[in-house]
Amino acid sequence: MVNLWLFSTFLYLIFSAFALKDPSCTIQEKFDLNGLYKKGDIMLGGIFEISYKAVPPEVTFTSKPEPWKCDSLDFSVFQWVQTMVFAIEQINHDPSLLPNVTLGYRIYDNCVKLPVALKAASALIGGLDDTITDNTCKGTPPVLAIVGDPVSTHAIAISRILSLFRIPLVSYYASCSCLSNKREFPSFFRTIPSDAFQVKAMIRIIRHYGWTWVGGIATDDDYGQYAIRNFIEDFKNFGCISFIETIPTVNQKAQIIQIVNTIKQSTAKVIVIFSSIADVTALVKETVRQNITGRQWIASEGWSTSSVLASKENFGQFDGTIGIAIRKGNILGLKDFLLEIRPKYDASNNLVIQFWERLFGCKFENSSILINNVLCNETELISGTFTGYTDVSELRAAYNVYKAVYAIAHALHSLALCKNGQGPFGNSTCADIANVQPWQLLHYLKKVNFTNNLGERVAFDENGDALAIYDIVNWQRKEDGIVHIKTIGLFDAANVGNELSLNEADMFWNPVFGTVPESVCSKSCQPGSRKANRKGEPICCFDCIPCAEGEISNQTDSIECLKCLGDFWSNRGRSQCVLKEIEYLSYDDAMGITLSTVSAFGACLSLGVLAVFIYYRNTPVVKANNSELSFLLLVSLTFCFLCALCFIGQPSHLTCMLRHVVFGISFVLCISCILVKTIVVIMAFKSTLPGTNLMKWFGVAQQRGTVVFFTLIQSIICIIWLSTNPPGPLKNTKYQNGKIIFECNIGSVTGFSSVLGYIGLLACICFLSAFLARKLPDNFNEAKFITFSMLIFCAVWITFIPAYVSSPGKYTVAVEVFAILASSYGILFAIFAPKCYIILFKPEKNTKKALMGRADPSK
Numbered sequence: 001m002v003n004l005w006l007f008s009t010f011l012y013l014i015f016s017a018f019a020l021k022d023p024s025c026t027i028q029e030k031f032d033l034n035g036l037y038k039k040g041d042i043m044l045g046g047i048f049e050i051s052y053k054a055v056p057p058e059v060t061f062t063s064k065p066e067p068w069k070c071d072s073l074d075f076s077v078f079q080w081v082q083t084m085v086f087a088i089e090q091i092n093h094d095p096s097l098l099p100n101v102t103l104g105y106r107i108y109d110n111c112v113k114l115p116v117a118l119k120a121a122s123a124l125i126g127g128l129d130d131t132i133t134d135n136t137c138k139g140t141p142p143v144l145a146i147v148g149d150p151v152s153t154h155a156i157a158i159s160r161i162l163s164l165f166r167i168p169l170v171s172y173y174a175s176c177s178c179l180s181n182k183r184e185f186p187s188f189f190r191t192i193p194s195d196a197f198q199v200k201a202m203i204r205i206i207r208h209y210g211w212t213w214v215g216g217i218a219t220d221d222d223y224g225q226y227a228i229r230n231f232i233e234d235f236k237n238f239g240c241i242s243f244i245e246t247i248p249t250v251n252q253k254a255q256i257i258q259i260v261n262t263i264k265q266s267t268a269k270v271i272v273i274f275s276s277i278a279d280v281t282a283l284v285k286e287t288v289r290q291n292i293t294g295r296q297w298i299a300s301e302g303w304s305t306s307s308v309l310a311s312k313e314n315f316g317q318f319d320g321t322i323g324i325a326i327r328k329g330n331i332l333g334l335k336d337f338l339l340e341i342r343p344k345y346d347a348s349n350n351l352v353i354q355f356w357e358r359l360f361g362c363k364f365e366n367s368s369i370l371i372n373n374v375l376c377n378e379t380e381l382i383s384g385t386f387t388g389y390t391d392v393s394e395l396r397a398a399y400n401v402y403k404a405v406y407a408i409a410h411a412l413h414s415l416a417l418c419k420n421g422q423g424p425f426g427n428s429t430c431a432d433i434a435n436v437q438p439w440q441l442l443h444y445l446k447k448v449n450f451t452n453n454l455g456e457r458v459a460f461d462e463n464g465d466a467l468a469i470y471d472i473v474n475w476q477r478k479e480d481g482i483v484h485i486k487t488i489g490l491f492d493a494a495n496v497g498n499e500l501s502l503n504e505a506d507m508f509w510n511p512v513f514g515t516v517p518e519s520v521c522s523k524s525c526q527p528g529s530r531k532a533n534r535k536g537e538p539i540c541c542f543d544c545i546p547c548a549e550g551e552i553s554n555q556t557d558s559i560e561c562l563k564c565l566g567d568f569w570s571n572r573g574r575s576q577c578v579l580k581e582i583e584y585l586s587y588d589d590a591m592g593i594t595l596s597t598v599s600a601f602g603a604c605l606s607l608g609v610l611a612v613f614i615y616y617r618n619t620p621v622v623k624a625n626n627s628e629l630s631f632l633l634l635v636s637l638t639f640c641f642l643c644a645l646c647f648i649g650q651p652s653h654l655t656c657m658l659r660h661v662v663f664g665i666s667f668v669l670c671i672s673c674i675l676v677k678t679i680v681v682i683m684a685f686k687s688t689l690p691g692t693n694l695m696k697w698f699g700v701a702q703q704r705g706t707v708v709f710f711t712l713i714q715s716i717i718c719i720i721w722l723s724t725n726p727p728g729p730l731k732n733t734k735y736q737n738g739k740i741i742f743e744c745n746i747g748s749v750t751g752f753s754s755v756l757g758y759i760g761l762l763a764c765i766c767f768l769s770a771f772l773a774r775k776l777p778d779n780f781n782e783a784k785f786i787t788f789s790m791l792i793f794c795a796v797w798i799t800f801i802p803a804y805v806s807s808p809g810k811y812t813v814a815v816e817v818f819a820i821l822a823s824s825y826g827i828l829f830a831i832f833a834p835k836c837y838i839i840l841f842k843p844e845k846n847t848k849k850a851l852m853g854r855a856d857p858s859k
Contacts, residue, residue: 033108033120034070036081037348038088040104041434044408045124046084047117047148047158050077050109050351052278070111073351073358076388079338080172081107081351083398084147086337087405098413101433109351110149112278117154118161121146125167144412144441145170147404150397151276152176152223159188166439170408172400175301176222177230180463187442189464191400191407192301192326193493195227195274197468201324201491202272202298203234204500205472211270211296211519212239212540217259217283218274219247227274227300240521240540242268247275251282260286263295269519272298277306284309288317294512296519299323301470305396307388310475310483320510321475328471328487329399329454335392339382359385394485396471403458403466410458411444412436418444468493472500476508524556528574531559547574550737567731569738580733584742585648585810585817592648595817602641602824609832610634616839620848626680629703633673634832639666640824644817651729656744660727661718663820664755665711668762670827671793672710675766676703678786682769714758721751735808743813760797766790785831792826 034050051070088103108120124143146162149155150173159179162169163186170189171179177196179188206214216231218224224247232241243266245259260283263271273280280303297318303309304323343356345364357363362376382390392398418430430440449459459467472489489502509515525531525544530553532545547553547561552570564570564577571578586592613630616622622630643666646659680703725748732741746752767790770783800819807815838845 033116033123034111034351034354035109035120035348036085036105036107036351038085038104040088040092040102042101042412042436043104043106043143044084044088044405045121045143045146045148046081046105046107047110047120047124047146047150047154048077048081048107049112049150050074050081051111052077070109070116073354074388075355075359076391078351078355079389079392080398080401082338082341082389083331083334083395083401084405086331086334087402087409089337090333091406091409097409098416101412101416103409106143107351110151110154112151114151114154114157117149117151118157121149121158121161125162125165144168144436144438145408145445147172147401147408150174151221152179152226153221155179155188156185156222159185163187166442168408168438168442168445170404170445172404173397174223176226178222178226180465182463185464187438189404189407189445189460191403191458191466192397193468193470194463194465195223195300196230197465197491197493198301198324198470199227199230199234200468200493201470201472201500202231202300204491205298205322205502206235206270206272207238208500208502209516211517213242213268213270213519213521214239215242215245215263215266215268215271216274217245217247217271219276219279220249221279223276223302224274224279228272231272231274240538242266242521247279247283249279253282253286256282256286259283260290260292263287264290264292267521269294269513269517270296270298272300274300274302276302277309281309284314284318288314291317293317294510296510296513296517297321301326304473305394305485307391307394307483307485310485312477312481312483315475315477315483319475319477320508320513323473323475323485324491325471325473325485325487326396326400327456327469329395329402329456331392331395331399331402332453334395334398335390338390338392341382343376343378355389356380359387359389400466403452403456406450406452407445407448407458407460408441410450411441411448414444414447415440472502474506474508525553525558526556527552527554527558527576529553529558530561531557549574552577567740580738580740582731582740582742583736583810584650585813587649591810591814595814595821596645596648598821599641599644599817602821602828603638606634606638606641606828609828609836610638612836612839616846619839619846621835621838621846626677626703628700629673629677629680629707630832632707633670633677633827636666636670636673637824637828640670640820644820647813647817647820651742651744653726653728656727656729657722659744660746660752660755661722664714664718664759667759667823668714669707669711670824671759671762671766672707674786674789674827674831675710675762675769676706678766678769678783679706681783682772710762714755717751717754717758721748721755724748725751727752741808741810743810756797760794763790763793763797767794782831785834789827789830792830793823796823796826 036046050073052072052074084107085105088105091097092102106124108123110117110120124146126142145168146158147170149158149169149171152174153176155169155171155174156176156179159169163184166187168187168189170191172191174190175192175195175198177194177199179185179190180194180196214235216228218228228244232244235241243262245262247259248255273283275283293316295317297320299321301324304321304325309318310321341352343352343364345353345366353364353367356376356378357367359382360376360380362374362380364376395402412433415430415436416433446460446464449457451457457467461467468491470491471487472491473485474488476484476486478484486506486508488506489500491500493499509517521538521541522543525542529544529546531542533539533542547570550570551561551563552574553561554575561574567580568577569580570576585595587596610631613622613627613634617627639662643659643662646655646662649655727744727747730743730745732743733739735741767787770786770790772783796819800815803815804812804819
């Protein structure tokens with residue numbers, strides 16, 4: 001449709017240009033456009049969206065169609081029109097700007113319809129709206145530049161035509177980022193920032209509040225579709241789009257309801273809308289009708305400052321709306337100018353007539369507008385009314401119109417200076433101001449750079465875009481219930497790094513939230529967990545998986561867990577690596593204290609028994625049981641008890657070597673003494689038989705030598721073990737990942753096995769010898785006690801092996817200590833308890849007669 005209109009308009013313009021060259025042409029054409037007109041030396045055009053309703057003509061194939069009928073005049077937009085007129089009048093009275101040059105204007109209403117907008121543009125650049133009947137074929141002077149069109153789609157179509165003639169189009173409201181393409185639109189400029197900057201402002205706000213789950217709605221036109229496309233491209237860098245919906249340009253209730261249902265079903269709490277006031281109104285009404293609350297709306301500049309939408313009726317659903325707004329300005333003298341206009345029934349200025357009739361509900365004679373039968377008398381006072389026309393508190397679009405007119409005026413002024421030899425850009429583009437061509441004005445418009453009387457710099461970048469500055473507004477309710485659109489921040493693209501500034505104290509949030517709302521598909525994964533994306537869903541929708549043991553994540557929303565290195569392990573929260581707990585059998589824990597106490601008590605008990613035996617060394621019980629070997633056995637038992645202490649405490653090179661050496665030698669000495677005692681008992685019994693005297697071959701010297709020999713062998717084994725591969729401290733992490741087991745590495749398995757094996761060999765020999773001698777006469781027989789002690793010893797160390805292998809960490813050492821103590825106590829009690837009982841509690845039996853008497857078989 002747009003291309004068809006472009007093509008037909010282009011052909012019409014060419015035909016008109018040729019027709020004007022013919023002195024005899026008699027073109028009779030009338031466009032019936034609503035407008036304003038004032039003659040000047042240089043004419044400026046204007047296209048505004050004054051009427052927000054238009055009735056299309058009936059299409060027939062038998063007659064020429066009637067023109068579009070525009071209706072429902074918008075008072076706010078008419079204020080923009082009068083702002084253009086005010087700016088032109090202000091320039092004409094300024095002696096420092098375009099002296100001796102009068103600017104005129106021709107302004108048309110586009111009726112919110114592209115065909116009407118194109119028709120208006122054609123009339124402005126071709127002078128084709130008046131009836132031409134004379135032979136001079138002179139129509140209205142063509143305009144040098146056009147201020148407008150406010151609609152992006154219209155601006156695109158019009159700019160394509162104007163670019164052919166290099167006529168500047170300076171829009172005050174068309175913000176589509178596509179218009180920044182200088183290849184397609186070389187003569188397009190605007191005093192409103194590009195939507196690319198509006199999108200950046202929205203992105204900064206959304207990012208500032210941490211919203212990562214957002215819905216998007218846009219109108220089905222160039223403005224909405226380009227904006228939402230740019231928004232998605234920028235937003236996907238840190239967030240996800242919950243849904244994208246399109247508002248139809250032709251109101252279709254079913255589609256509006258479908259959009260509202262999407263909003264209700266979505267979990268996104270933040271919704272961005274790129275739309276104009278006219279297009280979004282139906283959606284706002286349906287949202288209010290269905291009472292959808294708990295949404296944070298982000299409004300584009302197209303509707304963020306609409307007092308019609310920001311009403312008490314809509315506030316319950318749209319309270320707290322945050323909007324991007326055109327920069328507000330304060331134009332001095334505009335208020336008085338707006339109140340001074342008076343109607344003049346003139347076909348060229350019929351917009352003032354329509355405005356007056358709509359404002360006061362009256363009509364002029366010969367008026368085609370049917371309001372009522374009240375006639376306008378031109379004495380009505382505008383000052384007695386309060387509408388969007390008289391309200392100058394929010395001059396945003398009007399301020400852009402003001403800047404657009406002044407930008408064109410300054411470009412013309414530079415062109416005039418150039419002709420006088422004072423131009424800053426050379427003389428190649430100079431021309432007489434009375435004969436200036438649009439392409440010359442275009443050249444100087446690109447270089448416009450001035451500060452207006454409000455102190456704001458006005459300039460265009462290389463794309464023809466204005467400096468990107470936006471107000472951030474917030475919909476708030478005053479105490480009287482009236483909704484107020486309050487400026488709570490600023491976005492300035494030139495302030496790199498600090499583009500966005502917000503006054504958080506002035507922010508009003510929807511009461512449903514009470515504070516800054518949260519809009520995320522999935523809540524952030526806290527340190528100690530990682531994100532796991534859900535299959536088939538956007539990347540913002542994920543589950544939080546706790547890190548495994550030994551792994552951590554110390555950042556929010558980590559995508560992976562990191563393994564702890566070396567001696568480090570994850571803490572309970574899996575948020576940081578901490579030094580692993582070092583575990584060993586210490587003197588501080590309950591088990592260490594218990595084993596230490598039992599060990600010390602055993603040593604004291606052995607020394608106590610030794611003291612008793614020394615004290616009663618001359619008694620028959622002590623003498624009869626080989627007192628010297630008994631003393632040596634008790635000393636060795638004391639060392640056996642004490643060697644257990646070497647296994648308790650933090651391992652070191654010294655303690656690791658001592659514990660096994662002392663253990664091995666002490667137990668060999670102990671068992672050697674028991675074995676020799678057993679041999680002595682057997683030989684003593686054999687010596688009582690006739691013709692035998694074995695005791696002379698195994699006297700005291702031989703007994704001592706045997707003990708020393710057996711102990712020496714163990715000592716040699718220990719020396720070889722220590723010199724080849726000695727035991728040493730080891731940090732073991734195999735059994736428990738979260739702990740370091742500080743233990744003694746045995747070094748040589750062969751050495752350790754030899755020490756234990758040798759002890760076991762002697763214990764087995766001793767057990768067998770004692771077992772064979774258990775039936776010897778009681779008066780010489782110590783064999784049954786030795787047998788019982790060796791039985792305990794072997795049972796303890798046999799059960800020690802599986803318990804030692806299966807026990808983790810410090811319990812391995814505890815098992816070994818327990819075996820040492822249990823076997824030591826077994827020997828001590830089995831061998832010495834009966835003797836101590838007789839010595840201490842039955843002294844009458846501690847006599848030679850009593851011992852000999854027990855040997856009599858008749859008794």
